[in-house]
Amino acid sequence: MQYLEELNEVQRQAVTHMEGPALVVAGPGSGKTRVLTYRIAHLIDRGIPPHNIMALTFTNKAAREMKERIERITGPKAYNVWAGTFHSIFARILRREAEIIGYPSSFTIYDTDDSKSLLKSILNDLHLSKDQYNINTLRARISSAKTNLITPRLYEKNEELMAQDRAAKRPHFHKIYSEYVARCKRSGAMDFDDLLYRLYELLQKSPETADKYRKRFPFLLIDEFQDTNFLQYQITKKFVHYPGSQRNILVVGDDAQSIYAFRGATIQNILDFQKDFKPYGVKLYKLEKNYRSTEHIVQAANQIITYNKRQIPKTIQSVRGAGNKIKLIKAMTDNEEGKRVVDAIVEQKNRLHLRNRDIAILYRTNAQSRIFEENLRQHNIPYRVFGGLSFYQRKEVKDLIAYFRLAINPQDDEALRRVINYPKRGIGKTTLDKISAQAAADQQTLWQTIPKMSFAPRTQNALDGFVALINNFRQTALEENAYKAALHIARRSGIMQQLKNDTSIEGLSRMENINSLLDGISEFIAQDEDNEEKDLSLAAYIQNIALLTDLDQNLPEDDDFVTLMSVHAAKGLEFPSVFVVGLEEQLFPSFMAMDSPEGIEEERRLFYVAITRSESYLTISYALSRYRYGQMRYNDPSRFLLEIDPQHIEGAAQPMANLNAQNTSRAGVRGNFKRAAGKLKTPIKVPQDFRPSPSAAIQAGMEVLHLQFGKGKVLAIDGARDKRVATIFFHQLKEQKRIMLKFAKLQILS
């Protein structure tokens, strides 16, 4: 129990918490992962069999780290703990029990691209126009329906949802949704949400199965609980919240770091958790000591987050001393920002002897990476970009994997669509459209439909050849190990040949990617060769491919590179020196989030996550102009910058009123920036005692105060009840805005 001595009092209490429900509220850098891993180790030490423990995380990386750390304490027994992402653990259970819900255990997983492509086919088959039905909107709405346990049938019965669709001019949404679900099922495919939804269905449908897993996993731990959605919480409850249960569940979360509300995550789960488990004596542990960052950083973060309304009260304190103040870099253009940030990195490396791996550049959107890459290359600084297109999303890799998928599950329509004419074999759009139409009419998969149809000789030959090819691959996948099968498929499919003929630079890199995919499979075989139990089939290999991201490649330990990633991807990571870039209105906060107070609050939490990644050195940069959609845009510095107390910022004794003034810039300035200089805006002052009035009370003619927009006059109100929309003229902005009253926080002034 030596490890207990490495813990502070609260941490030790949480770690030694044995039975019953517990909530650990863990600020950034407070040793959250340590608590989770030590608790698992402690449970094992106290005689709980490792295979009775399930630990759920959000990323594979977090899961892997957790497993490694448990192993370091307990040794190889750690392997028997089921630790993984929600999606991968659930997929594992689903594969074992697939038949119960009418799926083959070899079901394939549709990634986002597959889902989109499926939706396109559906729109096509239902003769609905893509202009009227935006694919991304459809996906989001389907996802949110599933996440809220609304089946197509329930959806159709729900007058409110149907009315929403009619109002939004997408009256046939429910048909699309229903068709989408039907086709996924027919194809033996699950999308990301299905991995959650279908597990819920399974547990619901088969009480015996639910019981089996409850008995199997009497101890449940959940990381990043603030990022769980409604469905994930419902499943969690299925596991531990039943009559006679010990309710041995420990969840760890931080409401201030909730950054996935956009995809349905809700901190309501934290609140509900406390409520739901209250009768069972839920224990609350608050980890408030920050071991990661120095004081200026922690205090700045604390202060920023106070601008958010709702939060679980806590005071995070640094144990590391004052440290360095935050540096601010102001640039005129995005190019200049890139140059000055990289100059600062060079300077830090020289002066502070930081290694590349000590440094990270974090941005709001992946598209921002390019400029930093260019500048790092110029300085010969090795770097790695995480996120964006992951390895498994590259076209050539997906193509080959599509063949793998077909070899395992030929009903997989999306995989079939992808490769039926790649490499070119004379089966074009016309033919595919015919097959699709027939398949839709018969409610069958493409694979089932092809043999039932006949075509002109040339086309028929091509089709017969394709079917024979896939059947051959199916056979190989059954008989050979993953590597041999993969190699065979890569060769026989013609993909290898196709790429070899392409001698362009991109062609070579595509070939390289195919080779490293094959290398990866070879490694998969080699790694567990000694393990007799291990399934080395191609089916086993591709099981979780769709769940892997760029962050999941194992990198050599001694690699020394600067890390570039989105703030989202950086969650849970830490670096001695962090550069948070692009702090501009419209970008961070994102224009997509700016029309609601909730959106802004999520962006603010995102900024909070960003700066708390830093241990000792934090640099924040912004550019007054940058290219977007191929056009130069001018933006104000982010409102978040104004929320940092100047005492934490280097060289800023006074309030940061004139971030926008043109006096500090030097190097790398090009072009004409008169417009930028003229755009100075004073931040709108919001009094401390701001108290929003109930939205129902707001009427036309009133003077109101809005948190972001300041004072304004309500010109008109339309809509009713939940959908009341106010048209307000804001005096300081000199413009009128339409605001949904349900969301807006307005205080009536007169």
Added chain:
DNA sequence: GAAGTGATGTTTTTT
């Protein structure tokens, strides 16, 4: 059926 062309929208974040 394939290849080329101009128009159009797109980008917030990820399993």
Added chain:
DNA sequence: ACATCACTTC
């Protein structure tokens, strides 16, 4: 700026 897609031409 870039990718995707509908449309034309061979």
